[in-house]
Amino acid sequence: MKLDRKIAQKSQRYFMTGVSLITSNGSQGQNVMAAEWTMQVSYEPMLIAVFIHEDSSTLKNVLETKAFGVNVASEEQTTSVSIAGGYSRKEIDKLRIRNAFGFVKAKKINVPLIAGCILNAECEVVTTKKIGDHVMIVGNVVFICHDVTKKPLVYHQGKYFKMGHAIKPFRQEVKINCNLFDLFSKRANGKFVLKCVGILIKSKGNLLVERSTKLSLEIIPHFEPARGQDYQEALEKYLKKSKLIVTVKPKPFLKRLIFKNGHRMQRANFIMFEGRVIEMSSKFRWKPLKHNSLLKNLDYDVV
Ligand SMILES: Cc1cc2nc3c(=O)[nH]c(=O)nc-3n(C[C@H](O)[C@H](O)[C@H](O)COP(=O)(O)O)c2cc1C
Numbered sequence: 078m079k080l081d082r083k084i085a086q087k088s089q090r091y092f093m094t095g096v097s098l099i100t101s102n103g104s105q106g107q108n109v110m111a112a113e114w115t116m117q118v119s120y121e122p123m124l125i126a127v128f129i130h131e132d133s134s135t136l137k138n139v140l141e142t143k144a145f146g147v148n149v150a151s152e153e154q155t156t157s158v159s160i161a162g163g164y165s166r167k168e169i170d171k172l173r174i175r176n177a178f179g180f181v182k183a184k185k186i187n188v189p190l191i192a193g194c195i196l197n198a199e200c201e202v203v204t205t206k207k208i209g210d211h212v213m214i215v216g217n218v219v220f221i222c223h224d225v226t227k228k229p230l231v232y233h234q235g236k237y238f239k240m241g242h243a244i245k246p247f248r249q250e251v252k253i254n255c256n257l258f259d260l261f262s263k264r265a266n267g268k269f270v271l272k273c274v275g276i277l278i279k280s281k282g283n284l285l286v287e288r289s290t291k292l293s294l295e296i297i298p299h300f301e302p303a304r305g306q307d308y309q310e311a312l313e314k315y316l317k318k319s320k321l322i323v324t325v326k327p328k329p330f331l332k333r334l335i336f337k338n339g340h341r342m343q344r345a346n347f348i349m350f351e352g353r354v355i356e357m358s359s360k361f362r363w364k365p366l367k368h369n370s371l372l373k374n375l376d377y378d379v380v
Contacts, residue, residue, distance in 0.1 A: 093233045096158050099127055100146035102188045103138030107172050109191065110135040111162030113232050114211070115147055123218040125200055128211040134166035139214055143202040146183060147216070148191040151227035155237045157191065158230065185219040195227040248335040248344060256294055258338035261345060264301055271345040274308050275299030276316070276352050278323060283363035285354060287319075295364065299347065308348055320358035326351045 097115035101108050114128035125147050129136045139145045150158050160177050172178055172189065179192030186199045200216025207213075231238040253261075265271035275297050278285035286295040300315045302308055309325060316323050332347040 090234045093231065095229045096150045096162075096232050096237075097127070098146075098148040098150055098154075098157065098161050098191045098194065099129070099135055099139075100148060100188050100190060101135050101138035101142070101144070103141040105134035105138045105166050106170060107189050108134055108138055108166040109148075109157075109161045109171055109178065109189075110165075111150075111158045115149075118215065123221070124203065124215050125198060125218060126213055126215045128208065128213050130211050131207075132165075136212055136214075139202060140205065142187070144186040144188050145200050145202070145214065145216060146186070146188045146190045147196070147198040147200060148194040149196040150230040151193060151195045151224075152230045152237075152239045153227075154191075154193060154230060157193075158237070183220070193227070194224070195229050196221070196223045246333065248333045251334050251336055253336050253338055255338055257296070258336055258341055258343065260294065261336055262341065262343050265343050265345070269344060271343060272302065273299050273345060273347045274302050274312050274315075274350070275347050276312060276323065276325065276350045278352050278354050279366065280354065280363070282366050284366050285357070285361055286364045288360055288362055295362075298361070309350065312350055319360070320356075321354065321361060322356040323352040323354050 094113040095115075096111050096113050099110050099112045099115070101110075110129070110133055112127050112129060116126060118124050118126045127145070127147065129139070135145075157178055160171050160174060164171055172180075181190040181192045181197060183190050183199050186201065188199070190197045190199070198216075198218050199220040201219055202214055203217045204215040205212055228240055231240050261271060276299070277297060285298065287298045288295055298316070298319065298321060300311070302311045308329070309327060312325060316325075327350075329348050329350045332349055334345045334347065336343045336345060
């Protein structure tokens with residue numbers, strides 16, 4: 078099926094990117110171009126991909142010398158970006174335009190770097206591939222540094238923006254007692270967010286809880302899944318092992334919590350399934366829903 082270009086031309090403006098200033102040096106002379114299609118594509122080795130159109134002087138330089146600089150523009154650099162993206166090296170030596178660019182000396186490659194950016198990376202080409210109407214250049218990062226005082230420039234619908242405030246993720250605050258906090262914090266073992274899978278089983282105004290006499294706790298049946306494990310399968314295994322026979326509904330819900338005990342905090346995400354009990358062992362018992370006393374201050378419908 079052929080894509081409607083008229084619609085695509087409008088829709089494609091709704092992507093949101095940053096803008097990098099790609100620097101190069103070669104037969105075309107020292108140069109800079111703007112490229113919104115620039116991104117890190119591997120951690121180890123650290124690789125950056127840039128997608129460059131075939132007419133650009135930058136592409137010629139980079140294919141020839143196998144080196145390029147990625148200078149991620151900061152919010153003060155809209156003029157530099159407009160120059161780098163609005164003119165070709167064929168038309169003008171952009172880097173010589175007065176007051177347009179400041180420079181930093183590269184440590185590992187023979188390419189100028191741009192001052193005032195949020196990030197400067199020196200790259201050596203490892204792969205190139207024509208992709209549609211652009212050429213993908215993948216560079217191995219041989220040196221990188223960043224400036225914590227700078228903020229990135231944001232590009233959307235052909236306009237430049239400043240980045241807004243960080244969005245505080247919504248987490249339900251739950252005060253829990255010391256025993257319970259110790260249990261979760263031990264399980265989290267320093268992890269920023271503890272991931273748990275649990276099951277909410279209600280019947281006739283009651284909620285099923287697991288009793289731990291050792292820790293004097295009552296808590297909904299839950300466990301910490303291994304990374305990459307299928308959660309529903311793992312839950313079914315856990316229930317079987319706990320001798321709890323339950324029919325599990327396949328549509329879970331997510332609860333993002335922050336456990337608090339005094340000054341201590343632990344973030345926890347609970348993927349909660351719902352189920353209906355068929356048979357259970359003695360370590361479980363029913364607790365009336367109206368008491369809401371599960372996890373002490375944690376309401377049953379919060380988990
Ligand atoms: C904000 C902005 C983003 C751009 N992103 C890209 C890009 O990702 N890839 C690309 O090939 N051209 C991109 N361009 C266009 C090039 O920067 C432009 O064609 C430039 O003149 C090429 O310079 P050169 O011929 O000196 O290499 C962008 C332009 C602007 C203004």
